[in-house]
Amino acid sequence: MKRTYGMTCKNQRCANYKKPLEGKSCSLCKQALNAAEVTKLQKEIAFSEPYVTKYQAPCVLVELNEPLQKALQITVNKCKQEIMTNNGGETPELYQSLWSSTAEMAALHSIQHQIVKAVPLVVLSSSLDVDELAIQKESRNIGYFFDTCEGGNGAAEAIFSDFTKFTAASYALAAECDCEAGCPRCLHSTACPQHNEPLHKDVGLFLLDAISQAKLNSQNPS
Template sequence: METRTNLTRSGEPIPPGYQQLWEYSSPLIAIHSFGHQIMRALQLVARVDPKQVNFTVVKELGENNNYTGYFYDTSDGGNGAAEAVFKHLPKLAGAARAIARDCNCDTGCAKCLIQHGCPDGNTALLKQMGLLLLDAIASGRSETIASTGT
């Protein structure tokens, strides 16, 4: 990733929030950040209570760095709330992108990225990585995501 290369070359101490780039794989950070950002926009776009849906990332079996993100209903047996993510995904991506870009933080904060009750403890998150996926989906370039493996 370009940001990691630039930070390494600068010789400066790594700013807070960017350490994640050395601790976790880029695909994990991108997918996890994207999921959190979509969750942030869920109530605004789909009128779904964010407590009814959660998101987690699972590493796929095998030696490669493949991850899958899952939106799921939080109630036993499901309530259909997670379906709203797929029904409204382009709108959610656009709203989440606007929230993240309008936020004045550098790497992500409680306003645009951090999620209370995150099953993964809010690790492997970086606002800019999620924005890459949000930009692709909001602009209709989601086929780029699949072809790059990001």
């Protein structure tokens, strides 16, 4: 690859992000092109078998229980209605993922991103020490956190043992971020294997809050 300067799509959620492009708008997300640093492919070598790297590291699995799934569905439906009302019945590109995926997947994936962003606020570790992946297995939505190096570095383990500390810190980080729909500081990540889809800042905030509240209630039954 070579880094140069040229016209590209500056939408971080778009697969054309940082790719050299021609014309006036992006063929994928339709946003206007801008001059910026672009990554140009110099040479490509195809492997006869897919090249895979494997390593072992601790991994945390996150799933939502039924009451939480139901509460989420209600919130997401409300959210969608509000968006439609505010946009004259249209569904803007920015919020498309709420229509193209399930409420649970959008929420789960969003909190995973928000939690990864908050890692340095909770432990002496960086957001690069842990990665996330949200997948659908049969009818289950499953989120994984895993350390990014062989043998592990303790980041996923910290998320497991202090989960509500992480949800509270990521709630504060995202809620206090002045962006409208999520930005690279609080939500989007260029390392996301799912190209930042689906993600929704407010739906993530709702779930982070619900998890933190549930913990408070269980500690203090009154």
